[in-house]
Amino acid sequence: MPRIGLFFASSTGNTRRIAKMIKKRFDDETMAEALNVNKASPGLVAGYSHLILGTSTLGGGQLPGLSTDCMGGGWEEFLPQLKNVDFSGKTVALYGLGDQSKYPDEFVDAMGIIYEFVVARGAKIVGVWPADDYDFISSKAFVDDQFVGLALDQENQKILTDARLEAWLKLIAPEFGLPL
Numbered sequence: 001m002p003r004i005g006l007f008f009a010s011s012t013g014n015t016r017r018i019a020k021m022i023k024k025r026f027d028d029e030t031m032a033e034a035l036n037v038n039k040a041s042p043g044l045v046a047g048y049s050h051l052i053l054g055t056s057t058l059g060g061g062q063l064p065g066l067s068t069d070c071m072g073g074g075w076e077e078f079l080p081q082l083k084n085v086d087f088s089g090k091t092v093a094l095y096g097l098g099d100q101s102k103y104p105d106e107f108v109d110a111m112g113i114i115y116e117f118v119v120a121r122g123a124k125i126v127g128v129w130p131a132d133d134y135d136f137i138s139s140k141a142f143v144d145d146q147f148v149g150l151a152l153d154q155e156n157q158k159i160l161t162d163a164r165l166e167a168w169l170k171l172i173a174p175e176f177g178l179p180l
């Protein structure tokens, strides 16, 4: 079984597209295909020692899911299913998509919600990210003056996404066995 699992939820496909870009950087023996959480099971997540978890934020600070019109469901339904998964010994990197101009008070909040959930269950978080080049007011994903993972904004800063992703992958590379 590959060492790395990538799980995401996405409404319009932005988070899914980033998942595919990340997957391209790893061979199939190292990383399984990126999987939408509406097709995943807790047992599958529990089987990986290294995880990349991706999410958009919808509905004003919420996890994507049925109540925010995320077709087929998302983290809103799946995260509670992970309540008994032991994340201690697991290395977790997070990425989150949001819109800092339209939702400056809840920018990439869902990444912060997932962060709290996995940290409470023992996860080791890698890939925290500086918040310097963003313009937002508050975020659940902003902890100790930085983001708990990679924050991406396809609405306002799409032009920065490729470079941010590249730099972030370099950041997590030593932990995830990614060739630089």
Ligand SMILES: Cc1cc2nc3c(=O)[nH]c(=O)nc-3n(C[C@H](O)[C@H](O)[C@H](O)COP(=O)(O)O)c2cc1C
Binding pocket: 009, 010, 011, 012, 013, 014, 015, 016, 055, 056, 057, 058, 059, 060, 061, 062, 064, 097, 098, 099, 100, 103, 106, 107, 108, 109, 154, 155
């Ligand atoms: C109804 C709605 C609510 C949103 N709420 C938030 C929010 O609270 N915070 C945020 O940062 N982005 C918010 N967004 C922006 C999305 O997170 C952003 O468009 C993202 O790229 C969508 O990714 P996806 O297609 O993978 O779901 C919202 C978008 C919509 C359509």
